[in-house]
Amino acid sequence: MQKATKRFAIYARTAISQEQGFNFALDAQIQACMQYAQGQGYPLEEGEIYSETASGATANRQLLVALLEAAERGEFTTLLIYDSYRLARKPHLLANLLQRFGKAGVTVETVREVPPINFTEQLLISSRSAKGQKKQQRTHQRKEH
Numbered sequence: 001m002q003k004a005t006k007r008f009a010i011y012a013r014t015a016i017s018q019e020q021g022f023n024f025a026l027d028a029q030i031q032a033c034m035q036y037a038q039g040q041g042y043p044l045e046e047g048e049i050y051s052e053t054a055s056g057a058t059a060n061r062q063l064l065v066a067l068l069e070a071a072e073r074g075e076f077t078t079l080l081i082y083d084s085y086r087l088a089r090k091p092h093l094l095a096n097l098l099q100r101f102g103k104a105g106v107t108v109e110t111v112r113e114v115p116p117i118n119f120t121e122q123l124l125i126s127s128r129s130a131k132g133q134k135k136q137q138r139t140h141q142r143k144e145h
Helices: 026-040 062-072 091-103 119-144
Strands: 008-014 048-053 078-081 107-110
Touching: 008 026, 008 062, 026 048, 026 078, 048 062, 062 091, 091 107
Parallel strands: 008 048, 008 078, 078 107
Antiparallel strands: none
């Protein structure tokens, strides 16, 4: 029986003129993600790279749309991003994208944040916490009545 390969994709994004400098250069983001992948033992030949220059304030980005479609087709299991701002600048947009990747069975991991963030785990923890809080509120409300 053959062991399933953990396939990954890299998404790198920079805005046209606002984000200049080494940390946001597309090549630097990709290089950091490749080093992270190697450190995690991901087979480098299994990686797919999506790199674009576009605003992070919208999800209407050509390669981001292609990335989401590839995720929904099951073409990769892990998405590597340099930091959360590469995916989206607005919190609600980031949450929506993370939810879509999660529904597709894709784990999103950041490289820059220390320690690296596994967004899939974070969303699960947040979801459980929110459900627990709602349950406590309902129990408290019943006791008051």
